[in-house]
Amino acid sequence: MDASSQFKDSLPTAPETLLALLDQLQISYLVHEHPPLCTVEESKKNRGIMLGFHIKNLYLRDRKKRNFLLVAGEDQRIDLKKINQKIGCDRLSFGSAGRLFEMLGVRPGAVSPLSLINDPDRKVHLLLDKALHTNDQIYAHPLVNDMTLEIKGSCLQKFFLHTGHKPQWLEL
Numbered sequence: 786m787d788a789s790s791q792f793k794d795s796l797p798t799a800p801e802t803l804l805a806l807l808d809q810l811q812i813s814y815l816v817h818e819h820p821p822l823c824t825v826e827e828s829k830k831n832r833g834i835m836l837g838f839h840i841k842n843l844y845l846r847d848r849k850k851r852n853f854l855l856v857a858g859e860d861q862r863i864d865l866k867k868i869n870q871k872i873g874c875d876r877l878s879f880g881s882a883g884r885l886f887e888m889l890g891v892r893p894g895a896v897s898p899l900s901l902i903n904d905p906d907r908k909v910h911l912l913l914d915k916a917l918h919t920n921d922q923i924y925a926h927p928l929v930n931d932m933t934l935e936i937k938g939s940c941l942q943k944f945f946l947h948t949g950h951k952p953q954w955l956e957l
Contacts, residue, residue, distance in 0.1 A: 788895035788930040789821040797890040797903050800927045806902065807936075812943055815935040822930050823894035825859045835933060837922030842896040844885045844909075848875035852888050856898050857914035861957050871955055872912065890928070897925040898941060899934070901948045911945065913952040 793799050807814055817835055822828045825841050832839075838858065845853040845865070851874060857863060865877045882893050889896065890903030901909065917923065919938040927934045945952055 787821060788823070788892040788926075790929045790931050792892075793929055796928055798928060800929050800932060803899060803902055803927050806947075807940075807944070810943060810947055812936065812940040814940070816927070817924075817933045817935065819931060819933065821894065822926075822933075828859070835924055835935065837924060837935065838917070838919065838938070839924045840897070840917070842898065842900075842925075844880045844889065844896055845877045846880045846884065847877050852880065852884075852909040853877065853912055854889070854896070854898065854901065854909050855912040855914075856917060857957055858916050861914055861916070863957065868912070868955070868957075872910075872953065891926075895926045895928055895930040897927070899925050899927055899944065901945070901950050902928075904948070904950070907949050909950070911950045911952045913954055914957045915954050916957075917941075918954060 819831050822831060828839060840856055841859045843855040845855055869877055886892060888904060888909050889900040891900045917938060921938060922935050923938050923941055924933050924935055926932065
């Protein structure tokens with residue numbers, strides 16, 4: 786199965802449910818539909834009118850099986866060894882697709898900070914690039930990779946408050 790809307794019924798939370806929550810929280814957003822995008826490179830080729838801060842999202846685990854979602858600017862170089870030191874954990878590695886689905890309810894290619902809606906027990910630690918501390922437009926997938934939400938940074942903060950995920954801000 787891929788990460789597009791074609792398979793949204795197999796997800797624990799449908800994109801429409803996420804959008805309804807954002808509406809309930811009075812978080813404004815704009816939906817952009819496009820072909821499925823799995824990588825930053827694909828996103829850059831299909832950007833169209835989406836001008837603003839585009840992100841990449843890494844689902845990581847350490848040796849103690851702690852889970853992390855690292856969100857950074859799409860062009861930010863990520864050195865996992867430096868991240869280890871900054872957050873005081875053992876070696877970080879990428880989590881498996883199965884574990885990603887279990888923890889965040891999405892498939893590879895659709896990972897985003899909005900997938901924290903599927904982590905009510907807060908088992909995933911949120912790591913954010915300090916560059917995301919902005920009120921500019923940020924672009925994130927709403928649980929599927931053939932849609933992108935345009936959302937202000939301050940509104941994303943409001944979403945984290947709702948889910949109970951306290952971000953750890955990192956200078957990457």
